[in-house]
Amino acid sequence: MSKKVKLLSILGATATGKTKIAVAVANELNGEILSADSRQVYKNMNIGTGKDLDEYLVNGNQIPYHLIDIVDVGYKYNVFEYQRDFYKAYNDICRRNKQPVLCGGSGMYIEAVINAFNMPETPVNHKLRIELEKKSNTELMSLLLSLKQPHNKTDYDTRKRMIRAIEIEIFKKSNDIQYSNYEKLDNVYFGIILDIDTRRKRITERLNYRLKNGMIEEVSQLLQNNISTDDLIYYGLEYKFITLYLLGKLPYEEMRQQLNIAIHQFAKRQMTWFRGMERRGAKINWIDGYLTDNEKIKLIKQIFFNNTDTK
Numbered sequence: 001m002s003k004k005v006k007l008l009s010i011l012g013a014t015a016t017g018k019t020k021i022a023v024a025v026a027n028e029l030n031g032e033i034l035s036a037d038s039r040q041v042y043k044n045m046n047i048g049t050g051k052d053l054d055e056y057l058v059n060g061n062q063i064p065y066h067l068i069d070i071v072d073v074g075y076k077y078n079v080f081e082y083q084r085d086f087y088k089a090y091n092d093i094c095r096r097n098k099q100p101v102l103c104g105g106s107g108m109y110i111e112a113v114i115n116a117f118n119m120p121e122t123p124v125n126h127k128l129r130i131e132l133e134k135k136s137n138t139e140l141m142s143l144l145l146s147l148k149q150p151h152n153k154t155d156y157d158t159r160k161r162m163i164r165a166i167e168i169e170i171f172k173k174s175n176d177i178q179y180s181n182y183e184k185l186d187n188v189y190f191g192i193i194l195d196i197d198t199r200r201k202r203i204t205e206r207l208n209y210r211l212k213n214g215m216i217e218e219v220s221q222l223l224q225n226n227i228s229t230d231d232l233i234y235y236g237l238e239y240k241f242i243t244l245y246l247l248g249k250l251p252y253e254e255m256r257q258q259l260n261i262a263i264h265q266f267a268k269r270q271m272t273w274f275r276g277m278e279r280r281g282a283k284i285n286w287i288d289g290y291l292t293d294n295e296k297i298k299l300i301k302q303i304f305f306n307n308t309d310t311k
Contacts, residue, residue: 005094007185008304009102011036011110011274012192013267015202016289020055021192021296022103027058028297029099033065034089036104036113039235041077043069044222047215048238050206066093073222074231078164079112080119083180087113090185102187107273111282116182122168132163133230140166158269160234188307189282190300191274194289203263211256216242237262 008025012018026033033056035041039049046053056063066089071077090113093100104110112119132140140162147169171177194202219242222232229247232239238259245255278284285303287296 003094004183004186005098005100006304007090007100007102007114007187008190008300009036009110009114009187010190010192010300011103011107011284012105012289013194013199013270013274014050014105014263015199015206015267016192016194018105018192019050019052019103021287021293021300022101023055023058023063024293024297025300026063026099026101027061028301029101031063031099031101032093033063034086034093034100034102035065035067036102036106036109037068038077038082038106038109040068040104041070041082042073042075042235043071044073044225045218045235045239047210047213047218048242064098073225073227076124076234078124079108079117080121080180082109083112083117083119083182087182105270107270107277111277113182114185114187116180116184118179118181120168120172121178121180122171125167125171128167128170129163132166137162144169160236188304189277189284190303191284191286192289192296193286198289199267200264203267204260207256207260207263210238216246219243220246237266 008029008031010018010022010025022033025031037049039045040051042049051068053065053068056065067082067085070085086109090100102110102113111117132143135143137159140159144162144166147166215238219232219239222239223229223243223246229243232243234240241250241255241259241262244250245252250258274284285300287299291299
């Protein structure tokens with residue numbers, strides 16, 4: 001087995017510029033990027049997920065990245081699969097004596113790999129999901145609580161997680177489940193943080209730019225490629241609201257406004273998750289988003305090399 005290399009993790013809410021900094025740090029440390037984004041795993045979902053693949057080129061040097069564009073649109077990728085794919089890529093990076101740099105905003109994915117959660121291998125039950133989608137959030141909550149007592153709020157903080165948690169509990173009643181078995185990683189957390197007003201301004205400006213520069217056409221092309229409207233709505237945010245617009249269920253300006261609000265709410269949930277990580281014992285070194293890129297990189301490198309056992 002290859003020697004484990006200390007992981008450098010850069011997280012943050014959407015629109016904080018974490019990818020650019022992570023790539024720059026990887027460039028300085030002979031590293032490679034491990035994405036922790038639950039939607040960037042899908043092929044042909046580029047603008048809406050903010051892949052910004054041009055950012056992985058630094059002064060003509062292509063920084064390798066992993067866990068982006070690994071499954072087809074329409075597939076329901078899950079945390080168990082992410083753990084499996086992450087550790088495969090992480091071990092490969094370590095074997096080649098490169099520095100692994102984790103970057104993303106999906107808190108569940110980040111914690112699942114760094115803390116080596118024991119995740120259940122449970123197949124998707126499409127028939128059950130169709131039935132559950134007909135229920136209200138209150139009905140889903142009641143059903144979930146009748147099946148288990150969640151240890152924390154992560155099982156029911158979104159509709160998708162409630163449905164997945166119910167799916168797992170129902171499967172467990174009649175099947176033996178295999179659980180993932182990995183080792184916790186030596187890791188140093190960094191978080192890029194901005195004040196709320198700046199974050200909101202960036203989100204709105206970025207959304208307006210993407211709406212005018214291909215995001216609607218991207219969703220339209222997915223529909224033309226026979227990706228179902230239900231699948232696109234399932235992926236949420238940009239794909240949900242633009243699909244509703246293209247179906248004629250929302251006028252453009254209402255779509256834009258509702259989507260803008262939804263992304264702000266999403267960013268708030270991301271920060272709530274990260275604060276929860278801190279309450280659960282994670283030490284996140286918060287980096288002021290107003291620092292210059294060079295100042296951020298210098299500070300991250302300094303802290304990283306001075307912290308050998310930070311979890």
